[in-house]
Amino acid sequence: MSGQATIILQAILSGLMIGFIFSLVSAGLSLIWGVMDLVNFAHGDFLMLAMYFTYWAFALLGMDPLFFTPLNTLLLFIVGALVYKFLIQRIIDAAKTAQTFATFGLMIILRAGAQFVWSGDYRAVLDSRATGQIWIPGGVSLGRPQLLAAIGAVLSSAFLYWLIQRTELGRALQAVAEDKAAASLMGIDSQRMYMLAWGIGLACVGVAGALLSTHYYIFPTVGLLFGQMALVTVAMGGFGNIPGTFIAGVINGLVMVLSGLVLGPAFKYLGPFALYLVVVLGRAWGLFGKE
Amino acid sequence: MALLELSGLTKRFGGLVACNEVNLFVDEGEIVGLIGPNGAGKTTLFNCTTGYYRPDGGTITFEGQNITGWPPDKVSHRGLARTFQVVRTFKEMTVLENVMIGSYCRVASTEDARKEALRVLEFTGLLGKKDALGAGLTVADKKRLEMARALATKPRLIMLDEAMAGLTQREVAEAIVMVKAIRDQGITVFLVEHVMEAIMPISDRVIVLNYGEKIAEGTPAEVCANEEVVKAYLGEDYRA
Amino acid sequence: MRVGRLTVAPQVAVLVLILVALVIYPWLFTRSFPVHLMIVIFIYAGVATGWNILGGYAGQVSLGHAVYFGLGAYASTVLSTKWGITPWLGMFVGGAIAVLISLLIGYPCFKLGGRYFSIATLVLGEVMATIFLNWRWVGGAVGVFIPMVEESFLAMQFHSSKIPYYYIALVFLIVSVAINYLVDKSQFGYYLRAIKGDPVAAHSLGINLTKYKLMAMSVSAFLGAIGGTLYGNYVMYIDPTTVMYNTQSTLIMLFAAFGGMGSLFGPTLGTFVLYPMGELTRAYLGGGGRAVNLIIYGALVLIVALYQPGGLVAWFRQLTRKRG
Numbered sequence: 059m060s061g062q063a064t065i066i067l068q069a070i071l072s073g074l075m076i077g078f079i080f081s082l083v084s085a086g087l088s089l090i091w092g093v094m095d096l097v098n099f100a101h102g103d104f105l106m107l108a109m110y111f112t113y114w115a116f117a118l119l120g121m122d123p124l125f126f127t128p129l130n131t132l133l134l135f136i137v138g139a140l141v142y143k144f145l146i147q148r149i150i151d152a153a154k155t156a157q158t159f160a161t162f163g164l165m166i167i168l169r170a171g172a173q174f175v176w177s178g179d180y181r182a183v184l185d186s187r188a189t190g191q192i193w194i195p196g197g198v199s200l201g202r203p204q205l206l207a208a209i210g211a212v213l214s215s216a217f218l219y220w221l222i223q224r225t226e227l228g229r230a231l232q233a234v235a236e237d238k239a240a241a242s243l244m245g246i247d248s249q250r251m252y253m254l255a256w257g258i259g260l261a262c263v264g265v266a267g268a269l270l271s272t273h274y275y276i277f278p279t280v281g282l283l284f285g286q287m288a289l290v291t292v293a294m295g296g297f298g299n300i301p302g303t304f305i306a307g308v309i310n311g312l313v314m315v316l317s318g319l320v321l322g323p324a325f326k327y328l329g330p331f332a333l334y335l336v337v338v339l340g341r342a343w344g345l346f347g348k349e
Numbered sequence: 350m351a352l353l354e355l356s357g358l359t360k361r362f363g364g365l366v367a368c369n370e371v372n373l374f375v376d377e378g379e380i381v382g383l384i385g386p387n388g389a390g391k392t393t394l395f396n397c398t399t400g401y402y403r404p405d406g407g408t409i410t411f412e413g414q415n416i417t418g419w420p421p422d423k424v425s426h427r428g429l430a431r432t433f434q435v436v437r438t439f440k441e442m443t444v445l446e447n448v449m450i451g452s453y454c455r456v457a458s459t460e461d462a463r464k465e466a467l468r469v470l471e472f473t474g475l476l477g478k479k480d481a482l483g484a485g486l487t488v489a490d491k492k493r494l495e496m497a498r499a500l501a502t503k504p505r506l507i508m509l510d511e512a513m514a515g516l517t518q519r520e521v522a523e524a525i526v527m528v529k530a531i532r533d534q535g536i537t538v539f540l541v542e543h544v545m546e547a548i549m550p551i552s553d554r555v556i557v558l559n560y561g562e563k564i565a566e567g568t569p570a571e572v573c574a575n576e577e578v579v580k581a582y583l584g585e586d587y588r589a
Numbered sequence: 590m591r592v593g594r595l596t597v598a599p600q601v602a603v604l605v606l607i608l609v610a611l612v613i614y615p616w617l618f619t620r621s622f623p624v625h626l627m628i629v630i631f632i633y634a635g636v637a638t639g640w641n642i643l644g645g646y647a648g649q650v651s652l653g654h655a656v657y658f659g660l661g662a663y664a665s666t667v668l669s670t671k672w673g674i675t676p677w678l679g680m681f682v683g684g685a686i687a688v689l690i691s692l693l694i695g696y697p698c699f700k701l702g703g704r705y706f707s708i709a710t711l712v713l714g715e716v717m718a719t720i721f722l723n724w725r726w727v728g729g730a731v732g733v734f735i736p737m738v739e740e741s742f743l744a745m746q747f748h749s750s751k752i753p754y755y756y757i758a759l760v761f762l763i764v765s766v767a768i769n770y771l772v773d774k775s776q777f778g779y780y781l782r783a784i785k786g787d788p789v790a791a792h793s794l795g796i797n798l799t800k801y802k803l804m805a806m807s808v809s810a811f812l813g814a815i816g817g818t819l820y821g822n823y824v825m826y827i828d829p830t831t832v833m834y835n836t837q838s839t840l841i842m843l844f845a846a847f848g849g850m851g852s853l854f855g856p857t858l859g860t861f862v863l864y865p866m867g868e869l870t871r872a873y874l875g876g877g878g879r880a881v882n883l884i885i886y887g888a889l890v891l892i893v894a895l896y897q898p899g900g901l902v903a904w905f906r907q908l909t910r911k912r913g
Contacts, residue, residue: 156895
């Protein structure tokens with residue numbers, strides 16, 4: 059295969075792999091947004107938290123990220139439920155601007171808190187079980203951690219989809235998303251559902267964070283770009299729409315890597331963000347259909 | 350020429366046809382009532398007429414002008430006002446300020462808007478509560494405020510969407526007096542109602558909708574005697 | 590003014606007193622730090638007041654307002670360093686560019702709704718910061734130093750004393766508040782509050798939602814840009830991290846929200862309280878990246894959102910209501 063083609067194939071595969079991570083992270087945000095009409099501006103920073111948990115489990119307890127993943131999922135699920143119970147529940151009926159400020163404030167606290175507690179040093183999980191390269195025909199090499207992370211993300215997204223679409227729990231969540239009053243008449247406790255949505259939403263981030271830690275630097279502001287990517291992905295794919303968000307995440311991953319290739323690594327995030335702005339403009343002009 | 354005319358109005362939501370080729374008209378000076386069982390398409394019709402939905406077919410003509418597809422603010426400026434089924438009070442503004450928003454549709458200065466709003470408040474009997482916050486009003490007052498605010502835009506025709514819902518008998522009687530007073534001011538009234546005791550005594554003409562189609566039209570007495578109407582309202586126990 | 594007004598006179602008297610105090614203030618000190626502090630507070634307060642017109646009145650929360658601040662700073666700086674154009678003119682060029690960008694973002698987003706607008710402002714902020722960090726013609730990450738020239742009003746450079754900067758910044762704040770006052774009292778202000786209160790109802794009363802949101806957006810962006818120009822010329826050095834970063838966006842929004850969204854003096858009050866507090870915290874507790882002041886800021890935003898969305902002004906009103 060020619061050099062050019064190899065580079066492009068490499069880029070596409072990289073884009074897909076990171077795209078699956080975006081999809082998983084965004085699915086969590088999409089769930090919260092869909093079920094209770096709340097935009098969690100701190101979502102990316104919970105991912106940051108998940109990554110730090112993984113790092114410390116590795117550095118202090120010697121636990122490999124891959125084994126820590128289920129534990130991290132549970133941990134972040136609990137964090138999500140607690141955050142809902144003690145914080146979000148208080149503003150669930152407030153004006154949208156108040157909700158925006160609440161999650162934005164939470165974002166700042168998490169980010170600055172991480173800076174304060176763990177300093178701005180970049181950390182990395184080195185020599186985990188996942189490291190290594192995989193060579194595929196055509197001279198393309200895939201990082202083993204990236205590949206494992208991508209597979210993990212796809213499986214988790216599929217599980218989430220199954221959960222929402224095929225289980226009674228998922229149907230209850232959908233009911234609350236559609237009409238809280240009607241759902242309560244059917245005996246569904248909307249507060250419990252909201253707490254669950256936050257739990258599951260952050261559990262997604264728990265999986266993604268653990269998987270990312272195998273090959274991504276961990277630092278206090280890592281949540282900024284992932285968070286914005288999630289916001290953009292959900293806005294593009296449609297809140298509450300898991301498959302739509304999934305596709306948007308993959309597209310954004312591809313666009314990101316390809317923009318990095320074409321415009322240079324400093325501009326790789328511009329691609330997806332510019333795409334978002336174009337889609338928004340298009341939606342306003344009715345090109346891409348309503349929400 | 351009718352003041353408001355709907356011709357072949359059709360609106361679909363996916364597979365559901367909410368309004369199906371509805372033809373109706375409202376003449377100047379009339380009070381016309383629109384009734385029908387729940388889901389008959391009454392509010393959809395209102396929303397299409399006032400610009401909140403884009404009709405899939407048909408035309409809406411107001412004072413001879415085709416206003417189909419006009420946005421709500423343009424419709425309002427043209428002289429067609431509406432109230433909402435679930436009241437939309439500006440909760441953090443006072444009663445006076447709420448009405449001023451309506452007045453600003455016709456005047457630009459704050460002083461003029463205030464004067465006009467006070468006039469409307471007096472007409473609707475809310476003058477005593479002019480400094481009360483929107484959030485603290487009773488349901489009846491909120492409905493009255495909703496009407497006052499719409500009246501402040503100096504409409505030729507006002508469309509009331511279930512203005513009597515949730516009111517006590519006495520409040521309904523007061524509202525009826527209000528509606529008649531509005532008509533006496535020269536404003537045509539087109540209202541949707543479920544409260545039969547309210548709509549029958551005051552309407553000159555009643556139009557009945559069922560499953561998105563017009564099934565009857567005539568004086569209140571004629572409509573009540575209509576078998577189709579009675580069947581549609583299975584369970585309703587109203588006799589003229 | 591929204592504050593419970595008994596008679597006009599006492600309020601005006603207090604305002605005049607404060608104004609006199611502010612005019613005298615710089616002459617009271619021999620050291621320059623107190624004056625410096627006020628200059629920065631005035632500029633931020635002016636920008637926050639501008640933010641408030643869009644966020645507090647119209648209810649459209651801009652999470653990336655530093656874009657306009659930065660555009661103002663960069664426009665006037667580039668014009669003055671490359672072509673010797675006076676910052677007083679550069680200010681308006683920056684303002685015009687800011688307004689244009691704001692309209693480009695605002696127009697599609699306003700059709701979709703408030704939260705899409707907020708997300709878009711966040712994203713735009715990131716996009717702009719990235720562009721300017723990598724744009725060599727405007728200095729990239731290194732930024733632009735404004736060369737020292739002979740002291741003059743035209744060049745907006747004063748070397749012997751900070752006091753002229755002080756008065757320029759004060760005038761900016763007064764103008765910003767005055768614009769806010771005019772908006773508050775006019776049909777424009779009422780319409781914005783109606784749009785924030787219930788857009789569907791507002792629409793039915795003859796209000797063109799998009800048009801008024803865009804107007805609020807333009808004023809807000811313009812004032813942000815003016816503030817940026819003044820800041821750049823005062824500090825005499827700009828780079829993306831100091832004028833076009835999410836840090837500045839957060840501060841602007843925080844000062845306005847904490848002080849009181851939708852009120853006349855709220856943003857100014859918020860800036861006066863929070864900026865010195867942040868500086869103090871940074872000096873005593875946080876150097877070198879220990880972002881304690883940001884933690885406090887974040888907590889304050891959260892507290893305001895949870896307990897008193899009306900901010901300091903609303904708290905103050907509650908207190909005076911209890912007494913009277």
